[in-house]
Amino acid sequence: MSVNKKGLIAGSLVLSAAVLVACGGDVAPTPVAAAATVVAASPANAAAATVVLQTVATATAPATFSAGVPALGTSASTTLAVSTATATATAPSGATVSGPAFSLASGGKTASGVLTFGSCVFTVSASTFEPAHPLAVGKQVTVTPCQASLATNGVTADGAPKPVASTLTLGSVTSVANTVEALVSPTGSVSLVSATGATVSVGTAVVVTPTGGG
Numbered sequence: 001m002s003v004n005k006k007g008l009i010a011g012s013l014v015l016s017a018a019v020l021v022a023c024g025g026d027v028a029p030t031p032v033a034a035a036a037t038v039v040a041a042s043p044a045n046a047a048a049a050t051v052v053l054q055t056v057a058t059a060t061a062p063a064t065f066s067a068g069v070p071a072l073g074t075s076a077s078t079t080l081a082v083s084t085a086t087a088t089a090t091a092p093s094g095a096t097v098s099g100p101a102f103s104l105a106s107g108g109k110t111a112s113g114v115l116t117f118g119s120c121v122f123t124v125s126a127s128t129f130e131p132a133h134p135l136a137v138g139k140q141v142t143v144t145p146c147q148a149s150l151a152t153n154g155v156t157a158d159g160a161p162k163p164v165a166s167t168l169t170l171g172s173v174t175s176v177a178n179t180v181e182a183l184v185s186p187t188g189s190v191s192l193v194s195a196t197g198a199t200v201s202v203g204t205a206v207v208v209t210p211t212g213g214g
Helices: 005-022 043-056
Strands: 037-040 063-065 078-090 096-106 109-117 120-127 140-143 146-150 162-170 178-184 189-193 199-204
Touching: 037 043, 037 199, 043 078, 043 096, 043 109, 043 146, 043 162, 043 178, 043 189, 043 199, 063 162, 078 109, 078 120, 096 120
Parallel strands: none
Antiparallel strands: 037 146, 063 078, 078 096, 096 109, 109 120, 120 140, 146 162, 162 178, 178 189, 189 199
């Protein structure tokens, strides 16, 4: 019986290639972000915080707190939207403040006004809450902490937008997750596709390369 050496060699090469593919071969694993990205609102971080809150809490997908926000005086399901528009309001001190407009609803009542940072300061300019409520007209409420979390952990660090879960923490409570688009660069820069469609840098992440073998 004759042996087809060329066919035998070719078959061996195909088998070897299959084994390499199954075990990852010599293809380097793709780097990923190692953790979630937290963006805390503060005067120093106001620009990034504004973009993040405007993206995480929009009019079409507001941040929803199922059991209310104690720091804002609500105990029923509460929704918060932060607009890309800038507004002004008068603080209790008489000073004029400006920042992104917010709108809030809970238990059939609504409040709106201006959001400023230090951590998050809500200055109410219109409201249907009763006068003694923290969200009544003319009141100002500071909520600490005020921060957004983007679930960038495990997101491929290739600079391409990916859908990620996002939540907003106000004081002791955290909102139901919404989905936003974020991207992680190979160097760890984290950017968010904002509500206006712009790509804005909002933080950094540690990038790691997964290990493993076949």
